[in-house]
Amino acid sequence: MADIVNAVGCAVRTTYRVGLLPAIPTQDWVTKCAQALSGVADQCMVISLVCTISSDTDRIGVISSGVAFGPAFASPVPEDQRTIALQDRCERLSRLGLNLPPQSLKAGLVAPLEAIENPKSPSPISRLLKDNQATHTLIHIVPISTNATGLCQLNIIGFSADTDRPVARRRLNLLRALHKPLSERVSDALSQVTNPRAWLTDREQGVLDLLIEGHSVRVIAEQLGRSAHTVHDHVKNLHKKIGASSRGELIAKALGHKQHPGQQIVSDPVVLPFSGDQFSEMKPANVMARPLRP
Incomplete structure (x- = not known):
């Protein structure tokens, strides 16, 4: 019962964090995503990769990576050392070694590793x-673009060795619930990430943050110790990268506001259960909402 209550809190916390992810490709986007997903459980670790996956050859090309740990993840190695070592190993991955179900790279996937591994x-x-x-x-596989099959975000979530299996099972259901909101944020921010120039530079990010706060180019130049001409060049680059024709549209897109909300269709992911579980258990209850009686 205690973990069920905890799982509800984790669901609220993680959903909130996912909603705060940038709607544009910032340099630290993948790390922020890993940090958001680390909210699924205090005793978890998260590896988040933006990558290309070939379903035919099992090859993976890592574009960007991020690592985060829950506050109760048990390890004798200091967190900073773990993070650096993990990111280094992740970025050198060349193959997955997994049996991915058909459609998982187009629709997405939520599954325990044991279900897709030999x-x-x-x-x-x-x-x-x-x-x-x-x-x-x-x-957890989240397709990034329907126009580029195999371009996806791959989230890998592990738990401390002393974690009970039911805890992981409940988090599997949580990932399934998070798939749609995360997919929408991923699609907004990362659809052009195969182009290295699509990522915002640290300086562009700093300029954008100040624009969002309502500062003029002149004030931003003073705060950053740069010329107004240099800041104006950064603003022009931001317009190109984000695809905005006006200052208002630039800020609106950066904040995740959509010009035509509701047009994006997110497919239900392929969902596999832990061994021994019934697949029907993974489906949400079909309950009709009823109005409250006075």
């Missing part, structure tokens, strides 16, 4: 998590 041949991801004493690993 038990006789541990995957590089499995070895990565084992080295960090993580267990009950969950895999």
Whole structure:
């Protein structure tokens, strides 16, 4: 019962964090996503990758990576060392070693690692998590663009070795619930990330933050110690990268406001249960809402 109550709190916290993710491709976007998803459980670790995955050859090309840990994740290695080592290993990944179900790269995937891995041949991801004493690993694939098959965000969530299996099972359902809001944020921010110039530079991000606060180019130049001409060039680059024709549209898009909300259609992901679970348990209850009686 205690973990059920905790799971509800984790769901609220993580949904809130996902909603705060930038709607544009900032340099730290993937790290912020990992930090948001680390809210699913205090005892979890999260690896978030923006990558290309080939379903035919099992090859993976990592574009960007982020790592985060829940406050109760148990490890004898200091967090800073873990983060650096994990990111280095993640960015050198060249293959997944997983049996991905059909459509998972187009519709998305929510599954325990054990359901898509050959038990006789541990995957590089499995070895990565084992080295960090993580267990009950969950895999979440979020397609980034329907125009580029295989371009996706891959989230890998592992739990401390002392975590009970029911905890991971409930977080699997939470990831399924988070798939749509996260997909929408991913699509807004990362649809052009295969182009290295699509990512905002740190300086452009700083200028944009000050624009959002309502400052003029002259004031921003004074605060950053740059010429107004240099700041104006940054603003022009921001317009190009974000696809805005006016200052108001630039700020609106940066804040995640859509000109035509509701047009994006997010497919239901492929969902696989833990071994021994009934697939029907993974489906939400079909309950009709009833009006309250006075």
